[in-house]
Amino acid sequence: xTLKTYFSNIFSTIRSLLKGMRRTGYYFTHxxxxxxxxxxxxKPPLPERFRGEVVMPHNADNEHxxxxxxxxxxxxxxxxxxxxxxxxxxxAGKKKKALDTFVYHLELCTMCNLCIVACPTDAIEMAQxxxxxxxxxxxxIKTLNEPGSKLExxxx
Amino acid sequence: MALFLEFVIAGLLCIGLFAILGLVLVLMExxxxxxxxxxxxxxxxxxxxxxxxxxxxxxxxSKEGLTPRGADRFxxxxxxxxxxxxxxxxxxxxxxAKGFQLWDINIGVLYISAVSSLAVISILLAGWASNNKxxxxxxxxxxxxxxxxxxxxxLSIIAIVVLTGSLSISDIxxxxxxxxxxxxxxxxxxxxxxxxxxxxxxxxxxxxxDLAEAESELTAGFHTExxxxxxxxxxxxxxxxxxxVCAIGAILFFGGWMPFHIGNWEGFNRIMDYIxxxxxxxxxxxxxxxxxxxxxxxxxxxxxxxxxxxxxxxLLPISMVNVLLITLVAIxxxxx
Amino acid sequence: xxxxxxxxxxxxxxxxxNGFLAVTTRKIFRAAIFLLFSLIGVAGxxxxxxxxxxxxxxxxxxxxxxxxxxxxxxxxxxxxxxxxPMVLRGRQLFAGLASLAGxxxxxxxxxxxxxxxxxxxxxxxxxIAEIGTKMxxxxxxxxxxxxxxxxxxxxxxxxxxxxxxxxxRKA
Numbered sequence: 001x002t003l004k005t006y007f008s009n010i011f012s013t014i015r016s017l018l019k020g021m022r023r024t025g026y027y028f029t030h031x032x033x034x035x036x037x038x039x040x041x042x043k044p045p046l047p048e049r050f051r052g053e054v055v056m057p058h059n060a061d062n063e064h065x066x067x068x069x070x071x072x073x074x075x076x077x078x079x080x081x082x083x084x085x086x087x088x089x090x091x092a093g094k095k096k097k098a099l100d101t102f103v104y105h106l107e108l109c110t111m112c113n114l115c116i117v118a119c120p121t122d123a124i125e126m127a128q129x130x131x132x133x134x135x136x137x138x139x140x141i142k143t144l145n146e147p148g149s150k151l152e153x154x155x156x
Numbered sequence: 157m158a159l160f161l162e163f164v165i166a167g168l169l170c171i172g173l174f175a176i177l178g179l180v181l182v183l184m185e186x187x188x189x190x191x192x193x194x195x196x197x198x199x200x201x202x203x204x205x206x207x208x209x210x211x212x213x214x215x216x217x218s219k220e221g222l223t224p225r226g227a228d229r230f231x232x233x234x235x236x237x238x239x240x241x242x243x244x245x246x247x248x249x250x251x252x253a254k255g256f257q258l259w260d261i262n263i264g265v266l267y268i269s270a271v272s273s274l275a276v277i278s279i280l281l282a283g284w285a286s287n288n289k290x291x292x293x294x295x296x297x298x299x300x301x302x303x304x305x306x307x308x309x310x311l312s313i314i315a316i317v318v319l320t321g322s323l324s325i326s327d328i329x330x331x332x333x334x335x336x337x338x339x340x341x342x343x344x345x346x347x348x349x350x351x352x353x354x355x356x357x358x359x360x361x362x363x364x365x366d367l368a369e370a371e372s373e374l375t376a377g378f379h380t381e382x383x384x385x386x387x388x389x390x391x392x393x394x395x396x397x398x399x400x401v402c403a404i405g406a407i408l409f410f411g412g413w414m415p416f417h418i419g420n421w422e423g424f425n426r427i428m429d430y431i432x433x434x435x436x437x438x439x440x441x442x443x444x445x446x447x448x449x450x451x452x453x454x455x456x457x458x459x460x461x462x463x464x465x466x467x468x469x470x471l472l473p474i475s476m477v478n479v480l481l482i483t484l485v486a487i488x489x490x491x492x
Numbered sequence: 493x494x495x496x497x498x499x500x501x502x503x504x505x506x507x508x509x510n511g512f513l514a515v516t517t518r519k520i521f522r523a524a525i526f527l528l529f530s531l532i533g534v535a536g537x538x539x540x541x542x543x544x545x546x547x548x549x550x551x552x553x554x555x556x557x558x559x560x561x562x563x564x565x566x567x568x569x570x571x572x573x574x575x576x577p578m579v580l581r582g583r584q585l586f587a588g589l590a591s592l593a594g595x596x597x598x599x600x601x602x603x604x605x606x607x608x609x610x611x612x613x614x615x616x617x618x619x620i621a622e623i624g625t626k627m628x629x630x631x632x633x634x635x636x637x638x639x640x641x642x643x644x645x646x647x648x649x650x651x652x653x654x655x656x657x658x659x660x661r662k663a
Contacts, residue, residue: 010470017454017455020454020455021450021451021454023454024192024450024453024454025192025450027191027192027193027194028188028191028192028450031191033194034191034194034195034196035194035195036194036195036196038196228519228521228522230522231521231522231525234525261544262544262619262620263544263545263548263620266545266548266552267544267548269552270547270548270549270551270552270555270556271551273551273552273555273556273560274551274555276556276560277528277555277559277560277563280560280563280567281525284521284563284567292567295567296564296567299560299563299564303556303560306556321621322620322621323620
């Protein structure tokens with residue numbers, strides 16, 4: 001190492017260090033660029049395809065579209081969904097399988113969307129809610145169909 | 157009796173200063189780092205997050221102090237106290253304002269550089285007693301680092317001692333009544349100042365020289381095994397050490413509590429004298445602390461070989477030549 | 493008994509107790525730490541006599557230098573935390589005899605030294621500037637020759653280190 005490179009090393013090092021300090025100094029004095037989002041007060045808009053949890057939409061008459069076919073249960077890779085069916089006698093007097101309870105284990109769900117794809121009647125969909133933390137694990141086991149709800153007319 | 161009362165008051169003030177400085181500096185560090193990284197930093201506890209460190213302290217107080225199995229129990233518990241006592245001793249000769257100094261010892265800066273070598277003992281103690289290989293590695297690194305950077309820190313202190321002709325801190329400040337050394341001393345003093353800042357950053361184990369506690373490689377180095385209040389003592393000692401080295405830097409190069417004077421502008425100097433000397437002292441010290449924090453949040457960590465290269469191939473030769481230059485300046489009276 | 497005397501006895505007891513612990517403990521790292529405390533106790537005695545320069549030098553050289561060096565060599569050579577083997581009985585006996593002889597010698601010296609006459613004659617520590625001037629003074633009472641001899645000793649030690657360090661590289 002010659003004396004010349006020794007000193008040019010020192011000066012180039014100091015220059016590059018000062019360059020870095022200018023950048024952080026700029027950020028320190030310019031607060032407009034702060035990218036932190038104040039979460040509970042300000043909730044950022046979620047992308048359209050964000051998947052938070054599985055829900056079953058009901059219409060105004062407390063009717064859902066689930067026939068209890070268990071296609072979603074079979075499609076689920078984690079065993080998140082358990083469907084309990086019951087025998088029901090419909091208007092025509094025929095015995096028919098119908099949905100009793102749609103049990104959804106949120107704590108097992110990976111939001112993979114396979115159940116929604118598998119559903120033949122579009123009875124379930126993904127919601128955008130994501131604040132799922134609770135104190136008891138049991139409250140993550142949810143029943144998706146509302147009490148007393150029925151199958152919508154014309155869905156087979 | 158009066159002497160005893162004086163002791164008690166001084167002791168209480170020291171402990172109070174410790175606690176307040178710890179809280180303020182940690183908060184400052186977190187805020188500075190946040191703004192430099194385009195973040196907001198703590199802003200929930202108290203107005204603008206001002207009470208965050210108080211909450212942290214409460215958390216640390218309520219935590220369990222563990223001692224790992226196979227650790228040397230006596231030395232393990234001793235180490236944080238050695239760190240703390242070493243730091244407390246350093247407060248003695250620092251003048252916080254005009255005539256406000258615990259102990260105006262006539263070897264001031266020598267005392268500082270002597271007692272600050274206790275810090276390395278506490279780190280080596282902690283590293284060995286933890287019975288943990290990360291701690292031991294961290295302690296070894298930090299020992300090598302502190303021992304080597306003490307040289308150039310000492311040499312840059314000597315530069316100012318040569319100009320002043322005294323080791324006493326009050327003499328050093330008095331010599332800067334007509335202008336701080338950083339303005340009076342030309343380029344050599346600037347070189348000494350830059351060397352000093354780099355060396356003390358390394359001596360206090362701060363980034364970019366934080367190899368001793370590199371979180372990502374050594375999981376916090378020598379204080380890996382410490383928890384609760386024992387960890388808090390190390391943490392506090394580290395921050396107070398930063399304050400002390402910055403105070404020394406302010407005393408040596410920026411005139412301590414001396415107000416800013418320009419030649420013979422009587423009016424301007426008069427106005428500067430109205431600002432209390434303690435404000436001058438703390439202003440300069442906190443400016444230097446800010447610079448050191450600025451380093452930390454800008455530069456990446458050095459490797460151990462780069463660290464030792466920097467000291468032995470660059471800082472030490474440069475500061476040795478610089479001491480010669482300063483001596484020349486002092487003998488020929490080239491400074492103002 | 494004044495407060496000053498009390499402080500003297502506390503410091504001396506601290507230094508002696510730690511010195512004793514340093515030689516009796518079976519853990520080598522603890523021995524180094526007790527040695528450190530013993531040296532700090534001695535430094536405290538210098539401070540008690542208000543010889544501040546000597547105090548600072550004692551702390552820099554022993555605490556910052558020698559003990560750190562000892563600790564480093566322990567780190568690099570010893571097994572962690574294991575007890576040292578008990579010293580042979582014969583060696584213990586002779587070590588005890590040697591320290592007894594040393595103690596008797598020191599005690600005889602202290603007993604015959606005219607402390608009482610010197611009390612009050614010393615005016616405390618010389619100014620630092622005077623120490624510095626004396627260190628490089630070539631006249632009577634000057635320390636230039638010992639100073640340079642020590643420098644040459646250190647220089648030769650450094651050259652030796654470099655030679656040893658270079659040798660391993662070649663092989």
